[in-house]
Amino acid sequence: MRRQRLFLQRMLVGLRPFALIGVALLGWEIIARSGLWSPLLFPSLVNIGHEFGLFVSRSDRLIEAWTSLYRALGGFALAAVVGVVLGMLMGRSALVADALNPLFSGTYAVPKLALFPIFIFVFGIGSLSKIALIFLECLYPIVIVTYHGARSVNRVLLWSAQNMGASRAQILRRIVVPATAPFIFAGFRVALPVAMIVVVITEMISSADGLGYLVIYSLSSLKTDRMLAVVVAIALLGLALDRALVALRNRLVYWEKLETYYVS
Amino acid sequence: MLLFLVGLWQLLWTWGLPDYILGPIEILRHFFAALGSAELYDHIGASLMRSLPGFAIGTLLGIALGLAAGIARALDQMLSPVIFLTYPVPKIVMLPLFMLWFGIGDFSKVLIIALACFYPTFINAYYGAKSTPTILVWSGLNMGAGQWQIFRRIVVPSAAPLVFAGMRVSLALSFIVMFATEMINARSGLGHLIRVAENSLRFDLMYVSLLSIAILGYLGDYLLRLTRHRVLAWQEQAA
DSSP states (O other), rough: HHHHHHHHHHHHHHHHHHHHHHHHHHHHHHHHOOOOOOOOSSSHHHHHHHHHHHHHHOOHHHHHHHHHHHHHHHHHHHHHHHHHHHHHHHHHHHHHHHHHHHHHHHHHHSOGHHHHHHHHHOOOOOHHHHEEEHHHHHHHHHHHHHHHHHOOHHHHHHHHHHHTTTTTHIIIIIIIIIHHHHHHHHHHHHHHOOOOOOOOHHHHHHSSSHHHHHHHHHHHTTTTHHHHHHHHHHHHHHHHHHHHHHHHHHHHHTSOOSSSSOOO | OHHHHHHHHHHHHHHHHTOOOOOOHHHHHHHHHHHSSSSHHHHHHHHHHHHHHHHHHHHHHHHHHHHHHHOOHHHHHOOOOHHHTTTOOOGGGHHHHHHHHHHSSHHHHHHHHHHHHHHHHHHHHHHHTTTTTTHHHHHHHHOOOOOOHHIIIIIIHHHHHHHHHHHHHHHHHHHHHHHHHHHHSSSHHHHHHHHHHHHTOOOHHHHHHHHHHHHHHHHHHHHHHHHHHTTTSOOOOOO
């Protein structure tokens, strides 16, 4: 009897993480079935699941997802390359830091999204203006965190390497890059969700393809269940990208455990 | 460096750039002209009426729940997985849904801004409370401090630097989301203004609205840093 109760208790504690999600889903379904609100406002989970099934099984929908992914990752990859190089340079050279730091810290709080209409004129309404904006938005967190990391490389390590006759390139490769790597990934971790946010926003504002467009289009055609299915797809995509990044990080930066969710 | 870039820009402009890029002097001229009219202030007011309440609600909830989850295990186990799971999800996708539920007006916008601001503050407050030095808590207990006293005197101050870091991220996010929602649908506000300007090819208005949002963003960040400097005078500002 006692053991049984203990087991039950442990099971309840183990289920706690899922409690809130379960309650939310249940509440949703009850509201949807109650008939108090129109199914347009609260489509039932079954319909959403059906639409989601359609979403993943139809190639034209998957192409939209690919378009969004391509934009988000394209902008992110560009920002990652440029941001890491700039951040490293700023961290290792006082000259570069003095030149670039005011630029980045001065415009950090300015919402870069406001530049989007101008980007449309400069780069056209297609993918390029979106990729450029994603690049700009992702650049800031990556540069700032990388700079911070490259600056705080343990000095003793640098000195001992110099003492042992390491060349500049060797020091960079063997000490600075590994020491900065956790910071770089912390920056990536902030920037990747930003890339997803910006791609969805820009596609909602002006686009004829991509997931953001699909959301707005389904809403305008009053297909709420389809819209929610796309929202679920976007959420899953964001989640999957984050998981993939964490997996990559844990593989490459295996010597340091990821403790906090992100470095701020 | 900044001056150099602006100078280069001005030089390029006098040299001849496409219509849609204005020179810095030209932009400033339009900006000061717009400052003289009431219209710009209306739009700024409308934008702030959306972003500030959203920011306030989102950060207050985030701080309260984050601190609570940081110190109470039961709440932590219930709340944190959900929040960490949904953190990388772009919150703006909820906007169409909120528009259906709460109408197309300001309420849904404030709500989505609050949602976006909630996450960074929650996560930072959570880690801030979690990383309270145990020694301090023990010594507090030893000296006979009550639960509330320990929370107020030890947990809150040691979480404060991270909380401010979270608020800074949230503030920047609140402007981004405010701008996005206004561009998607609104009848007032800076995002709306830039849309109208874009559609009617009024490049001067576009840059005026861009400059105002830049100044607002910078000012908000500056005020937050100032507050942080005053409140956390005992802690040296890092980075």
